[in-house]
Amino acid sequence: MTRPALRGNAALPACAASLLVLASVGPADAADCALEPQGEGRVAAVIDARSFRLEDGREVRLAGIERGGTDGASGRAALSAIAGGRDVTLHGEDDTPDRYGRQGAFVFATGSEHSVQSELLRRGEALFSADTADKNCAAALAAAEGAARDAKLGIWAETSAIKNTESPGDILAAIGQFTVVEGRVLSVRQAGAMIYLNFGRNWTRDFAATISRRIVPVFENASLGPKSLENRRIRVRGIVSSRGGPRIELFRVGQIEVLGGK
Template sequence: MIMRKKFSGISLTLLLLLLVALMASDKSQAAKRLPLKAQVGSVWDGDTFTIHGVGRIRIMGIDTPEVSGKLKAAEPFADTARDATEKLLMGGGKSIFLIKEKGGQDRDVFKRPLRYIELQDGRDVGEELLKQGLALVYVGKGFSRSARYFKAEMRARSDKLGVWSEKNPHWLVKQKAAIHHVGDFRIVQGRVKAAAKVGSWIYLNYGKDYKKDFTVSIKIRDWKKHFRKVYKDPQQLVGQRIEVRGRIGLRNGAMIRARHPDQIQKME
């Protein structure tokens, strides 16, 4: 009986390992099956659409106004952004091209494939939405088209197009108001009052009280890998008016974690 139980336990462990391996293989095969050229099935919102047999695809490098959900009303220009994306992707029934970032992030936090989307005439869909003021540059872990995407966004901001035509664009948040936007992707504006290294983190504080005021957090490993190419030392940012973009979290007040220097832009 003891030997039988022992072998039974070993068999169960092997079965579980086999199932895990098969699941991993299925995910790998699904990623390989993602087409390079396809026709769009439907458009969910300004930055997400579906392809038959594949599911939802997230457009790389941008974030558009959120459509309405169970607990939140639609953000300004959400329907306009969705309509613009639908017109770009489905106009004329032509196929689109899905382009993977080389060596970059393959999927978002919801496991949706991240891809640049190009039309048959060569236009980049993400860039087109930025030009119309219907999208923000979404940096994430950095990407190769960031320079041209930022150029498109800044021109739309200057020309007051789309969301930027609002008197107070909802994407722009002052540091004291950031606490009211936890969970949202926003650009927080303010002046860095202090910079500190604590353990494995660097903190850029927008106010005197780090427990209440807005803070930017940066892992020291990220600083060494990315930020040090732009800033010699965190103290360089003290006294500077900056805007930082990202999803606002909550830890001793409102906070954005910066993983890449493109998330931080000087305002002066």
């Protein structure tokens, strides 16, 4: 069964790389993610790989990253080593708690030039989540992840850290988890309100990345129009779901990285 063909204008020229090409950005420093100050405090306890409690009782969730791999103990130990017992400053667009009462923030330990998020990424203990609106911050975090990936540190030491679209079963096993997936887009199709980037020919089994039609202009403005990605190798990241085969829905251009070559 095939999806109906995508209608529209001729394909845009394919860009050589996404907005977040890791090789094109410099090292991260404090200014990269130093958004508006949102308070300070001392870390009293590390809760998990992405959150901690301050001495005043506030719970803080690290923005801009997702837990890497399945070993929560490793991530928690890494966060403890970087921020445990340290004085920290919090930065972000606002300090509104999430539904669990946690304040999302970019965090800097006193005396460190890099954010806690950047340090975790550099050690291969986290994944860049691509949900950061600030471009400088996003580029810095992407570069930090890229450095760990190139050096095969932490999660990147495992050959399965990036899922291959030719093995949809491996991707399907990661349902509900934030995952990085790489492969070649074989076709681009439209079905109803959704655009499908198909990485296989059997849509009931193979992996696909999806983009809502209403936000396609955002991707086109970033030279990442869906049709321009056809026959290109790309890397996508996001939460894996299942609608027949495994799926990742793309909400932001930072979730796509175009890899070199056709």
